[in-house]
Amino acid sequence: MAKKIQKIKNLRSPRGMHDILPQEQDWWDKVRKEVDNVANYYNFSRIDTPLLEYSDVFEKSLGETSDIVEKQMFVLRSGSGDRLVLRPEGTAAIVRAYIQHGLSHLGQPLKLFYLGPMFRKERPQAGRFRQFHQAGFEIIGGQDDPIYDAQIILATFKLLERLKIRNLSLHINSIGCRVCRPNYRKKLTEYYKPLSAKLCKDCRRRVKQNPLRLLDCKEESCQPYKAEAPIILDSLCVNCNRHLKHVLEFLEELGLSYKLDNYLVRGLDYYNKTVFEFFTESADQGGKAFDFAIASGGRYDYLMDMFGARQSAAVGSAVGLERVIEVMKGTDVGLGLRKKPKAFFIHIGDLAKKRSLTLIEELRSAGVAVLESLGKDSLAAQLRLANKTGSDYALIFGQKEAFEDSIIIRDLKNSVQETVPLKKLVNEVKKRLR
RNA sequence: GUGCCUAUAGUUUAAUGGUAAAACUCCAGUUUGUGGUACUGGUAUCGAGGGUUCGAUUCCCUCUAGGCACCCCA
Numbered sequence: 001m002a003k004k005i006q007k008i009k010n011l012r013s014p015r016g017m018h019d020i021l022p023q024e025q026d027w028w029d030k031v032r033k034e035v036d037n038v039a040n041y042y043n044f045s046r047i048d049t050p051l052l053e054y055s056d057v058f059e060k061s062l063g064e065t066s067d068i069v070e071k072q073m074f075v076l077r078s079g080s081g082d083r084l085v086l087r088p089e090g091t092a093a094i095v096r097a098y099i100q101h102g103l104s105h106l107g108q109p110l111k112l113f114y115l116g117p118m119f120r121k122e123r124p125q126a127g128r129f130r131q132f133h134q135a136g137f138e139i140i141g142g143q144d145d146p147i148y149d150a151q152i153i154l155a156t157f158k159l160l161e162r163l164k165i166r167n168l169s170l171h172i173n174s175i176g177c178r179v180c181r182p183n184y185r186k187k188l189t190e191y192y193k194p195l196s197a198k199l200c201k202d203c204r205r206r207v208k209q210n211p212l213r214l215l216d217c218k219e220e221s222c223q224p225y226k227a228e229a230p231i232i233l234d235s236l237c238v239n240c241n242r243h244l245k246h247v248l249e250f251l252e253e254l255g256l257s258y259k260l261d262n263y264l265v266r267g268l269d270y271y272n273k274t275v276f277e278f279f280t281e282s283a284d285q286g287g288k289a290f291d292f293a294i295a296s297g298g299r300y301d302y303l304m305d306m307f308g309a310r311q312s313a314a315v316g317s318a319v320g321l322e323r324v325i326e327v328m329k330g331t332d333v334g335l336g337l338r339k340k341p342k343a344f345f346i347h348i349g350d351l352a353k354k355r356s357l358t359l360i361e362e363l364r365s366a367g368v369a370v371l372e373s374l375g376k377d378s379l380a381a382q383l384r385l386a387n388k389t390g391s392d393y394a395l396i397f398g399q400k401e402a403f404e405d406s407i408i409i410r411d412l413k414n415s416v417q418e419t420v421p422l423k424k425l426v427n428e429v430k431k432r433l434r
Numbered sequence: 435g436u437g438c439c440u441a442u443a444g445u446u447u448a449a450u451g452g453u454a455a456a457a458c459u460c461c462a463g464u465u466u467g468u469g470g471u472a473c474u475g476g477u478a479u480c481g482a483g484g485g486u487u488c489g490a491u492u493c494c495c496u497c498u499a500g501g502c503a504c505c506c507c508a
Contacts, residue, residue, distance in 0.1 A: 012481085015499065067506045071435065089508085118508080123435075126501070127508080134508060202504080213506095266507095277508095293508065320508025348467055381462085383469035398467060412469070 016122070016130030027325045030335055031163065035115050035135045035319075038159045042151070044113040044137055049093040051117065052076070055083040061092045061303050063269025072120040086119035090136050091300060091316055092270070098140050099307045108311060109142030115321075127292060127323050135159070136297070138316035141309070144301055146243050149274045149315050150250035156278065156295050156317040157256060165280055165294070165327055171261035172251075172276040174244040175212070176236050178302075181272075184235035185211050195225050215263040231262040243273050266296070270303035274315065280327050294327060295319040341433040342369040344386035344412075348379050348398035355402055359425070363395075366426045368433065370395075387412060393432060395425070 013019055020028060039046065055075060062069050074086040087093050094112060097103070103110055115135040122128060137155045139148045153170065160168055176184060188211045196204055200222050206213045217226060236244065251258050258276075266275045275298035297317025304312040343363070347356040356374060363370045373385050379396075386394045396408040396417075407425055409432070410417035420428050 012499065072506080120507080122506075124500075125503090128506095129508095132508065136508095216506095268507095296508065318508060323508060346468090378463090379467055380469070385469085387469045394469080396468075400467085408468090410468075415469085417468085 014130070016124035016128075018129060018131070026335055027328065028321075030328075031135070031321055031325060032115065034159060034162045035113070038155055038162060039113040039137070041158070042111065042137075042155045044111040044155070047094055047097060047112045047114055048116065049087070049090070049097050049114070051086055051119075052084045053087055053093050053096065055085045057092050057096050058085060058088060061095075061270050061306055062089070066268060068120060068268070072122055074119050074121055088120045089118055089268075090114050090116070090134055090318060091138065092303065094138055095140065095300075095303050095307050095309070095314065099309055104141050104309075104311060109139045109148060109313070112138045112140065114138075127320075127326060129322060133321040134318045135321060136316055136318040138314065140304070140314040140316075141311045142313055143311075144243070144273075144299065144313035144315075146246035146274070147250055148313075149243075149247045149299060150254065152297060152315050152317050153247075153251065153256065153276060154254055156297065156319060159319060160278060160295060160324070163324055163328060164331065165324065166331060167280055169279050170251075170256065170258040170276060171264050171279065172247070172258045172274065173261050173264035174232065174236060174240055174273050175265055175271060175275050175298075176232060176240050177272050180235055180237040180240055181232075184230070184232045187230045187235060188212070188214065191228075191230055192225070199225065212265040215265055226263070233260075233262060240273055247274055266298055268300075270300040270306070271298040272301050273299045275299075276317075292323070293320075294323045339390065340369055341392045342371055342389075343393045343395055343429055343433065344382070344389065344391035345370050345372040346379065346382040346386065346394050346396045347372075347374065348377075348396070349402070352397045352399060352402045353377070356397060359397065359407075359422070363426060363429065366430065368426070368429050393429065395429065 055073070058073065059069050068088050073088055076084045076086070078084055094114060098110070098112075113136060116133065117131050118134050119131050121130060124130060137152055139152055142148070153172075157168070157170070175181060189207060192199070192203075192207045192211065192214060196207055198221075199207070200217065203214055203217050203222050206217070214222075215226065215229070217223075233241075233244075248258070248260070264275055264277060275296075277293035277296040279293055295317060297315070299313075299315040301312050301314060304314050345356060345360050345363070347353045353374065356372070360370050360372055371386070371389055371391055373382055376382050376385070379398075383394060391412060394408075394410040394412055396410060398408075401407050401419070405422045406419050407422055408417050408419050409425075409428060411432075
């Protein structure tokens with residue numbers, strides 16, 4: 001008795017995780033290619049780390065109270081009971097690899113880049129997914145020279161520029177260091193505490209838990225207080241101040257315009273001194289408006305410290321590729337892909353069909369882009385496909401031609417065709433496709 | 435994780451308490467070896483599970499997924 005095949009119902013990709021379908025791949029190819037180009041241009045070497053890491057890599061480094069660690073990590077338990085997590089970001093894993101393999105020996109600082117999927121267990125929204133892709137640049141080790149901050153920003157800018165992202169605005173700020181940040185936090189808290197009753201619900205909580213986040217508030221009623229709040233620039237220590245000043249000078253030297261944004265604070269604990277985000281305004285007119293960054297980064301000397309690096313200096317950036325592609329699609333710039341000319345092979349009859357296999361192979365190995373649909377036997381259907389795929393020529397090989405050792409080359413644009421001997425096929429086709 | 439809205443063919447959208455229309459796409463064909471037009475036909479257990487009902491795609495509940503806001507973030 002034949003077993004009944006049970007259909008699997010409700011097949012779906014997991015929440016917030018998407019298939020990248022063939023129609024989408026051109027965009028991704030373009031992005032991957034430009035990441036590669038820019039990395040090459042600035043001498044960044046590629047590094048790939050596992051999708052899984054021991055949870056310590058992120059828990060200790062991003063901050064135990066950061067949202068990512070508290071509730072956004074996918075945690076797995078291995079057979080032996082180790083806690084593994086799907087990486088929620090790239091930097092911590094790269095620093096781990098850097099330390100583990102003693103990559104400081106490759107020269108300092110080391111310039112690395114990566115591209116791959118990241119995972120965060122968030123509620124999905126436009127521009128926010130549970131599996132998403134980031135490309136990033138890192139300059140690790142050596143001195144905490146502000147020139148590296150500028151180089152990272154430059155490389156990131158160059159990538160976005162090459163991807164034709166218009167109306168970019170670069171926001172930059174310094175969040176100080178272990179010395180000056182606590183001072184600023186204290187000032188901020190002292191300023192806000194008496195105002196507590198007048199603030200929005202979220203801000204009242206922020207005063208106690210995460211004062212820096214007060215600067216992020218978008219609530220109308222809080223804006224006046226925000227405007228009067230002390231800004232971090234006035235609290236920076238000499239060192240941090242000088243660092244920021246140099247970064248800005250370098251950006252000016254490079255002709256990169258920026259907006260000093262005193263309200264910019266980043267979510268991860270490991271940042272110090274320079275933090276920055278790239279926004280795009282193009283999406284505001286029509287289409288979806290993004291009020292989030294498409295790329296961001298900063299200096300993370302403390303992450304190096306935490307992982308026990310000798311040279312505790314590092315700076316990096318990450319680009320959200322889904323967001324970038326979304327913006328690219330919203331502009332009318334398009335991909336500007338040049339179509340390669342191609343030929344479509346058509347067979348008629350059994351003999352011709354059989355011989356098609358070797359003929360097509362011959363063409364392909366000679367470097368000719370050949371399309372075919374060997375499973376379709378009707379001439380009309382094959383021609384229709386040739387037309388739809390945008391092929392330039394149809395190579396028609398039928399019963400008659402198979403006997404004569406010839407083949408028809410048909411120009412699909414002007415419907416002119418010519419019969420040529422098989423021997424000349426490769427050369428004739430190559431000549432025409434050039 | 436919280437709140438609100440949504441869920442019908444591959445896609446975009448209709449209608450309806452009595453098992454579903456249309457457009458585009460795709461597939462096949464319009465008499466046997468010539469395409470892009472036209473014409474014909476085909477493709478939906480109406481997100482999943484349960485409940486109310488004689489009967490639900492249509493009403494109710496749960497779950498799942500999507501969107502928006504919050505949280506946070508690329």
